[in-house]
Amino acid sequence: MNEDDEIRMTLRLPESLRDRLKVWADESGRSMNAEIVARLESSGGEDSAEVSEWKKRFEVEREAFTRMERLYDNTFDVAMNYRELMRTTKGQLLQYVGMLRSLASTILHLDGPPPPDLISIAERMEAAATDTKERLTEDTDLERAREEMRNIDRAVVRADKLLKKSEE
Numbered sequence: 001m002n003e004d005d006e007i008r009m010t011l012r013l014p015e016s017l018r019d020r021l022k023v024w025a026d027e028s029g030r031s032m033n034a035e036i037v038a039r040l041e042s043s044g045g046e047d048s049a050e051v052s053e054w055k056k057r058f059e060v061e062r063e064a065f066t067r068m069e070r071l072y073d074n075t076f077d078v079a080m081n082y083r084e085l086m087r088t089t090k091g092q093l094l095q096y097v098g099m100l101r102s103l104a105s106t107i108l109h110l111d112g113p114p115p116p117d118l119i120s121i122a123e124r125m126e127a128a129a130t131d132t133k134e135r136l137t138e139d140t141d142l143e144r145a146r147e148e149m150r151n152i153d154r155a156v157v158r159a160d161k162l163l164k165k166s167e168e
Contacts, residue, residue, distance in 0.1 A: 018032075024039075099125055
């Protein structure tokens with residue numbers, strides 16, 4: 001007897017299950033027998049090659065999403081640290097500018113020529129203020145960092161869509 005030979009058998013099942021089976025068969029356009037056979041064949045317990053492939057794809061996408069999420073979090077932390085550094089540097093610049101103003105005011109209100117040590121202090125403060133100002137006015141690549149954040153956001157959105165698609 002080969003696999004395609006048919007046999008007859010008597011099947012006992014609860015009436016409620018038989019009623020549900022009839023509804024399923026009607027919905028799928030099959031006989032009750034064909035519905036039973038289709039459901040038994042589909043519940044073989046082994047994943048089809050396609051299901052296995054989708055499971056692998058889903059796992060790869062989930063790992064990619066997890067990596068992307070970590071990258072996004074790390075990038076956000078870097079951006080926040082950069083922002084705090086810029087705020088601190090700006091504060092230092094304002095301090096230097098304030099000290100220079102005070103020094104200039106003091107020098108301007110002297111009755112005679114300033115002593116050499118005051119000139120030395122003024123020169124050092126001016127050099128420090130100039131150096132700080134130059135560092136702050138250099139191209140900070142802030143726009144490039146913003147573009148990277150936008151790219152990461154787009155990648156996260158794509159990953160979300162892939163996850164939703166794989167769950168359907």
